[in-house]
Every structure is written in structure tokens, then in C-alpha cells.
Amino acid sequence: MSHTDCGMIREYLPGAATDRLSSGELDAVQGHLLSCEDCAAELELIQMLRAAPPAVPTELADHVATAVRTSRRPARRPWWGISAAAVAALALGINVSTEPREQIDAAIPGFVSETAEGELWLSDDGLLAGEPSLEGLSDEALMELLEELEAEGAA
Amino acid sequence: MTDDSRRDGGASDVELVERCRSGDEAALDALVRRHHASAYRVALSITRRDDVAQDVVQDAFIKAFRALNGFRGDAAFRTWMMTITANEARATLRKHGRWRESAIDDVAPMAVDDPDPAEQAVARRESERARAMLETLPEKQRLSVSLRVDEGLSFREIGEMIGSSEGAARVNYFHGIRRLRELMQ
Numbered sequence: 321m322s323h324t325d326c327g328m329i330r331e332y333l334p335g336a337a338t339d340r341l342s343s344g345e346l347d348a349v350q351g352h353l354l355s356c357e358d359c360a361a362e363l364e365l366i367q368m369l370r371a372a373p374p375a376v377p378t379e380l381a382d383h384v385a386t387a388v389r390t391s392r393r394p395a396r397r398p399w400w401g402i403s404a405a406a407v408a409a410l411a412l413g414i415n416v417s418t419e420p421r422e423q424i425d426a427a428i429p430g431f432v433s434e435t436a437e438g439e440l441w442l443s444d445d446g447l448l449a450g451e452p453s454l455e456g457l458s459d460e461a462l463m464e465l466l467e468e469l470e471a472e473g474a475a
Numbered sequence: 476m477t478d479d480s481r482r483d484g485g486a487s488d489v490e491l492v493e494r495c496r497s498g499d500e501a502a503l504d505a506l507v508r509r510h511h512a513s514a515y516r517v518a519l520s521i522t523r524r525d526d527v528a529q530d531v532v533q534d535a536f537i538k539a540f541r542a543l544n545g546f547r548g549d550a551a552f553r554t555w556m557m558t559i560t561a562n563e564a565r566a567t568l569r570k571h572g573r574w575r576e577s578a579i580d581d582v583a584p585m586a587v588d589d590p591d592p593a594e595q596a597v598a599r600r601e602s603e604r605a606r607a608m609l610e611t612l613p614e615k616q617r618l619s620v621s622l623r624v625d626e627g628l629s630f631r632e633i634g635e636m637i638g639s640s641e642g643a644a645r646v647n648y649f650h651g652i653r654r655l656r657e658l659m660q
Contacts, residue, residue, distance in 0.1 A: 334627065337624070365652065368598075369624050370625070372599070372603050372605070374606070376511070376512040377525070380515060384511050384533050385504045387533045389503060392540060
């Protein structure tokens, strides 16, 4: 048997040990091994190695899959992390809503009315829990308020 | 060598990768289950420590899935994954230094497929001895033999993984096999 044959056959030996060869390749290997002790010994070594593969920890796949899934999820910010910006915005009176202005207006409850200056203030319906503050109201607004009260009293 | 991306009868690796990119966690699980063992054997072959190899595999998979959009598909996913694992294992060794080399009689427990009949005890011991001898080879020879025998990779793929040419991978493999045969005599 020539070295050329051995060189070709040795390329196939790992495949022969794992049933990865075509039938033609397998026939060539088996035919060669009948007369080549050197290649037969090499195949025996490969088969020995494959008979004792390193044991893979049984839980490894689960651990890896869990770790990968966790790493792909966006990190959740703690509630206090979010509120820092929100609190600052509220303290500054900044409207942080993403709603269109029309939707915000529609969502304002009925007891809130608008003054001529565009400032929002609460009517008496909205101040049931406390003393109405009349400070700063214009004369016109005060008059409107009196008229409302008189009308309700008459009713 | 055959393409074994469908060896478990499921979707191909390419299909699973595409689904993974869309956030399909079942596809992620399937890819991990299909390739974690090969990655572990590569990591163990380089680091020689079970606990370190497990950490390496976990980190390698996390990095691979983060970089999944960069996977072009011109290499098999398994080879790509194993290459990332090998790089991660080498980086771990560089970071922590090499651990004590395993003694021949101080290797990890081996998984033997055969049952335990007395008549197979000699064969089992010989297999374990061959594995232990494999651990004594230089890294590139050890990896070349392991990747060829255990994983069925081509010499081109092995060359990519060990950072050498296809020809150098072939030489490393045959030198390793030759050396193992000498050690086993």
C-alpha cells in the first residue's frame, strides 16, 4: 500500500468513526484497512477517543439559555429612577404628557374652568374639601362667582 | 463531512438565527441546546477546567447572541459559535493566567456510552487513557485532534478556529495523532 493511499485514507478516518462517509468512501477505507495496520491502528485510536468524550454538564444548556435570554431583555429601571425626572418636571410645572393638546383639554374635568388670562382655577365644585381661595381673582371673576352662587341659592 | 445543522430534525441553523433576530426565544433555546456541547468541549480543551469552561460557554453565547445581527451566514453557525467560544476561552486564560496543567491521572470524569460490563472495562480504561494523553498535547495539536474527532470539523474550519491555515491545521492534527499513538504504546 502506498503512502499516497494512506494519506487519503487518513483524511477519512474520523468520518469513518462517525458514519459521516458516503458508501464509496467507506468502501475505500474498509478495503485499505484490510492491508494497512498503521491506518487500522489510527482508526482504533480515534474510536477510543470518541468512546470517552468529555461529559457535558447536564444543566449547562438551561443555564446558558437563561443567561442569554436575560441579557437580551432591556434593563428595567427602578421606579425611583424614572420618577426623578418626572418629579423634577412636575416641580417645574412642565407638561410631560405626550397626549395632543385637544385630548388633554377633553380630559380636564368639568369643575375646572378657564379664566380670561388663560389660567386654570377651580370652581366651588372642586373646592369642597377646603376653603375657596379668592385671592388674586379679578373683579370680573369675583362677580361671576357671586352670580353663580346667587343662582344656585335661588334654585 | 456532512452538514449537521439539521441533525436533531428541527429547523436549520439559518432559520433559527433568523427567528432569533426577530426575538423568538424558542429559536434561541434550540440554538443553545444544539451547540452548547460542542462549545463546552472547545472551552474545556482550552481552559482544562470544568467550572471555567462553563463560564466561558455562557459568556460566549451571550456575546454571540448580542452580535447575531453581525452573523453573515457565510460560515456555519456552529463553527462561528465555536470560534467565539475559543476566543473567549483564550481571553479568559489571558485574564486569569493558566491554571495548573491537568495531570494525566487528574482529568475530568469521562462520559462513557457503554454500560459497565466487566468485559468492557479494559476498553473503557484505554479510552480514558487516550483522553488523558490528549490533554498532554500542545494546545493547537490538542484542539485540532478534538475538533476533528469530536466535532467532525474540516481542516479549513479548524484552521479558522486555531488561527492558522488549513495546511497548518492538518499538520497539527496529524502530529497530534502521531504523538498520541506514541504515548499509548
